Amino acid sequence: MTGTRRGRRPGGSDTREVIAAAARRQFAAQGYPHTSIRGVAAEAGVDPKLVQHFFGSKQELFVAVVDLPFDPAEVFPRLLGQDVEGVGRRLAEFVTSTLSGPGMTVLTGIVRAAASEEQAATMVRELVSTRLLGPLAAGVGADRPRLRASLLAAQVVGLHMARNVVGLPALVQAEQDELVAALGPLFQHLLTGELGPSSASPS
């Protein structure tokens, strides 16, 4: 909508995008351990040195190209900003529908990377902390927003692992409505409920 962008832009950004697209595809399809700078370069039709020039190490490439299936800065304020009673259910609807679409592939890539190597787990921690937990915690209107946001992230990862990666039958067979009904109250509790005593300030 902002005009065609077919011309080569300065700074090699087309080449950069071709490399990023190849990397994104390979991380998702092959998983983190089996993806290499060399393989990405081959698919993009460039020299491996150029991949390193644009992105640095394989870990840095991963964090740079992971394309979240939504914009946290737009989505979280919208989901969390309306009536407080429905927030758990809205979040459950968003999570289950996102994990059924292209978001599933993205999260599988992230989970695979995190589970594969110590260094990759560090990258995933940075990715999640800055791009997801920050915007999510900012919308939580209760104590310990960072802990609540992190427990929510744990829920989403666990659901994804159990349902989409491992494929536990009861979760695969459950309709989205059933999952939303089951998870909504949990998300509601994590976002707005009483968390119990804090270890930072035992009062």
Next chain:
Amino acid sequence: MTGTRRGRRPGGSDTREVIAAAARRQFAAQGYPHTSIRGVAAEAGVDPKLVQHFFGSKQELFVAVVDLPFDPAEVFPRLLGQDVEGVGRRLAEFVTSTLSGPGMTVLTGIVRAAASEEQAATMVRELVSTRLLGPLAAGVGADRPRLRASLLAAQVVGLHMARNVVGLPALVQAEQDELVAALGPLFQHLLTGELGPSSASPS
């Protein structure tokens, strides 16, 4: 307590146990993709053919040697069988303490295997379904026990991924008491609460 078992037992069960111990160690330390029949055989000091003779494929080896840090058939009836009001908290205490001990390494091995390859995910599904979800669901005194047990398994996997594998700071810094207080009500809801409409029988 059942007498010393130092003598070589019939059927090469000592050799089998040496191989199993080597496999267990390598799966935990290196993760599923980087563990090989050949590497396990080398550590055990046997021919790779002998590993295959005892265990079959790498996937079958994995499922055979995963040593759960507790006996589900003993633990779940004990946790779930007492007063209903405290069941969520007891389970949260059990989960958080198990995940802080040797259970952490075992679950990391399982998660890594599940995230690594399609075939391994199938093995993990069988392992979890038969050895964990069966005994857990049997102790759930509410509707849809299998769905409840699977949602609980998702919670535990998610907590482990976010806290121990990725290392989200808010979860790493939280004391066990704080996690138990936060998770107890979630587990309680999943075990005994109203799950909402079922997709199997929308009434």
